[in-house]
Amino acid sequence: MNQPTYSPPLQPDSAVVRFRGVTRTYGTGAGQVRALDGISVDIQRGAFTAIMGPSGSGKSTFMNVAAGLDDPTSGEVWVAGAPVHTMTDDQRTLLRREHVGFVFQSFNLVPTLTAYENVLLPFELAGRRVDAERTAWIQQIIATLGLTDRVGHRPSELSGGQQQRVAIARALAATPQIIFADEPTGNLDSRSSREVLSLLGTAARDYGQTIAMVSHDPVAASYADRILVIADGRIVGDHGRMSPQEISHLLISFEEQVA
């Protein structure tokens, strides 16, 4: 069988993710749920964007569609210049492998591998060579994330914050077009959360890494350059940097409208 190949045209100055009139419905008939309801939005290169909203508002669905994990029901989704809405499952898998990084609440590290082996795993899975330049980049990330003396440890020998830093190093190592972070501080204490959020901010600011983070936490979202608020499958707020207090007030006002 021929391996599918897909190399999207890269557009350095444009949006990394572009939604145009995107809907995603689940089920049929009276039980149908409109998880995304005609969303049009761009996520610009190099930005750290937080996606917030009440429970069940469509945040995970937005992230899954933006990451090429799920298909829109209608509308257009472009990721790294590639028309995701027209792509096959295999093409979307390749797009994710080459251009999308993930950081999860539960870290998702392989317990039998060392921290360094976990960071290199995506290259192994993709059959990508790690050349001298990439090795130097990985070493730089590991040093920036404060992991240099932890690279030989297995996840069980690391704190939660250190495990999440390894997951961030793994995502950054491949220099993806975008990293999606799903509640990345959900399992961390407040000090480790602050460290992880500062590192995500540094990755965007200093390395130009585009990051989209789903979070319920106003403190986490206050590290982002932009805050998108989703309610009932629609974007109902699009804000610049805000303090945790301002974000809390904003969310309370949307929750009152929804209730």
Ligand SMILES: Nc1ncnc2c1ncn2[C@@H]1O[C@H](COP(=O)(O)OP(=O)(O)OP(=O)(O)O)[C@@H](O)[C@H]1O
């Ligand atoms: N696979 C599915 N089948 C049916 N309905 C679904 C499915 N996935 C999500 N939904 C529905 O779509 C809506 C949006 O769900 P989604 O998980 O995107 O919300 P969310 O904002 O991420 O919620 P939370 O903050 O609680 O994680 C909800 O009404 C949910 O019940």
